Amino acid sequence: MAGMTEGRIVSFINMKGGVGKTTSSITLAETSASEYGWKVLVVDLDAQASASYAVLGPERYEEEVAAERTLAHFFDAVAETGQPQRPLAGYVAHVDYDGGAGAPIDVICAEPGLRYTERALIERYYRLRMKRVVTASAPEGQTRRIMREGLGGLREIYDLIVIDCPPGISLFAEAGVACSDLIVLPTIPDYLSTLGLKELNRKFLRQLRRDGNLSGRTAILPTKVRRGDATHTAYLKKLDAMVRTGEIEAAFLDSMIAQSADIARALDDEHLGESFKDKYGNVREDLIEFASEIRGLLEDGLANAA
Ligand SMILES: Nc1ncnc2c1ncn2[C@@H]1O[C@H](COP(=O)(O)OP(=O)(O)OP(=O)(O)O)[C@@H](O)[C@H]1O
Ligand SMILES: [Mg+2]
Numbered sequence: 001m002a003g004m005t006e007g008r009i010v011s012f013i014n015m016k017g018g019v020g021k022t023t024s025s026i027t028l029a030e031t032s033a034s035e036y037g038w039k040v041l042v043v044d045l046d047a048q049a050s051a052s053y054a055v056l057g058p059e060r061y062e063e064e065v066a067a068e069r070t071l072a073h074f075f076d077a078v079a080e081t082g083q084p085q086r087p088l089a090g091y092v093a094h095v096d097y098d099g100g101a102g103a104p105i106d107v108i109c110a111e112p113g114l115r116y117t118e119r120a121l122i123e124r125y126y127r128l129r130m131k132r133v134v135t136a137s138a139p140e141g142q143t144r145r146i147m148r149e150g151l152g153g154l155r156e157i158y159d160l161i162v163i164d165c166p167p168g169i170s171l172f173a174e175a176g177v178a179c180s181d182l183i184v185l186p187t188i189p190d191y192l193s194t195l196g197l198k199e200l201n202r203k204f205l206r207q208l209r210r211d212g213n214l215s216g217r218t219a220i221l222p223t224k225v226r227r228g229d230a231t232h233t234a235y236l237k238k239l240d241a242m243v244r245t246g247e248i249e250a251a252f253l254d255s256m257i258a259q260s261a262d263i264a265r266a267l268d269d270e271h272l273g274e275s276f277k278d279k280y281g282n283v284r285e286d287l288i289e290f291a292s293e294i295r296g297l298l299e300d301g302l303a304n305a306a
Contacts, residue, residue: 007041007155008298009216010162011180015204016196017167020186020223022050023263024290025164027280029055029105031291034276038159041092043151044071044110045176046166052109056093057272061109064093070109071172072117078146079120088150089157106158118171139171144213147175160298169204178208180216182297185250186223186257189235197239201248209249217297218250221290224259255290258283 010028012021025042033040044051052061052070064070069091077085088108095104121139128136137145154161163180165173177183185200187193197220208214220239226232242248257263262281265271271279280287 007158007161008182009151009155009180010160010182010184010294010298011165011173011176011216012163012184012186013165013173013177013200014185014187014193014196015168015200016187016193019167019188019193019196020257021167022046022054022164023267024184024186024221024223024257025051025162026054026267027257027263027287028291028294029160029162030276030279031287032160032295033105035288035291036159036295039157040105040160040162041154041158042105042107043161043163043176044107045114045170045172046110046164047072047112047114048166049110049112051164052093052107052111053269054267055095055105055107056109057269060093060095064109065111069093070111070114072111072114074108074150075117075121075143075146075172076113078142079117079124082124082142084146084150087153089153092154114172121171140174143171144175144178147172148179151179174204174208174213177205177216178213182294183214183216183218184221184253184294185218186221187239188224189222189232189239191231191235194235194239194242197248198242201250205249219253219297220248220250221253222256225256226259253290253293255286255293257290258286 012025014021029040029042032038042051042055056064071091074084074088074091091108093107093109095106121143125136125139151161163176165176185197187197205214205218222236240252243250243252260283262283266279277284
C-alpha cells in the first residue's frame with residue numbers, strides 16, 4: 001500500500017450529462033494504478049454502464065452481467081430482503097489484461113436494470129410502511145448504510161476506490177457521495193455545465209451537508225477545456241468568483257483536463273489493455289499532474305484526520 005493505510009474514496013458527480021465524469025474517473029483510476037502502483041477499484045453507479053465498458057470491454061462486461069455480478073444485483077437482494085445476499089466484494093470484476101501491459105484495475109459494474117433496482121428499493125419502503133412495519137428504514141438511509149458497509153470492506157483491499165456517478169441525482173449517487181473522502185465536480189467551463197454545477201450544489205450537496213451526510217471535501221475539475229477559447233476563459237473566471245464568494249461550496253483544483261482527441265480515443269475498446277503510456281499520448285503529463293493533485297488531497301485529508 002503506497003502511503004495510505006486505508007483506501008480512499010473519490011467520487012465524480014455533476015447534474016449535467018456529458019461533462020467528463022466517466023472519462024475523469026477512468027483516467028484517475030488508470031493513472032493512479034500505473035504511476036503509483038495502487039490497487040484501484042472503479043465503482044460504476046450509472047445505469048449507462050460507461051465506466052464498466054471502459055474498464056472491461058464489451059465481452060467481459062456481458063460475462064459479468066450474465067454472471068449477475070453487478071451493483072444492480074447486489075442491491076436487488078436488498079430490495080427483496082432488506083439485506084445484501086453477500087458482501088460487495090463478491091461483485092467485483094477482476095481484470096487481467098493480456099500481456100499485463102496495462103495497469104489492471106478492478107470494477108463493480110453497473111447495468112441498465114439499476115434504474116429498476118432503485119425503484120424497487122423505494123417501493124419496498126412504502127410497501128412496509130403500508131403494512132405498518134415501523135422499523136422500515138427510508139431508502140436513502142438504507143442505501144447509504146449498505147453502501148458504506150460494502151465500501152468499508154473494500155477500503156481494506158484497495159488503495160483507491162473511484163466512484164463514477166450518473167448525471168443528476170440518484171439514491172446510489174447520494175450514497176456514494178456520502179461515503180467519499182473527496183467529491184470531484186467535473187465541469188466544462190461554459191454556461192450549461194456551470195448551471196449544472198450550481199444546481200448540484202444547491203439541491204444536493206447543501207442538503208447532504210446539512211443532514212450530516214457529506215464529510216468529504218468537494219472540488220471543481222474543469223474539463224474539456226479549450227485553451228484560448230474566449231467562452232472557456234470567461235467561465236473559468238466566473239467559476240473562480242463563485243467559489244470565492246461561496247456561491248458554490250467547493251474548492252478549485254489546480255489541474256484541468258484539456259479537450260483532447262487522445263483522451264476521447266483512449267476510452268475506445270480498441271485501446272483496451274494498452275499501457276498507460278501508449279494509450280494517452282500527449283495528455284499523459286496532464287493526467288499525471290491531475291492524479292498527483294488528487295493524491296495530495298487524499299493524503300492531506302488523512303493527515304488532518306490523524
Ligand atoms: N478531455 C476530453 N477531450 C475530448 N473529449 C472528451 C474529453 N472528456 C470527455 N470527452 C468525450 O465527451 C463525451 C462525454 O464524456 P463522458 O462520458 O466522460 O462524460 P460523462 O459526464 O460521464 O457523461 P454522462 O453524463 O453521460 O455520464 C465522451 O464522448 C468522451 O469521449
Ligand atoms: Mg458518465
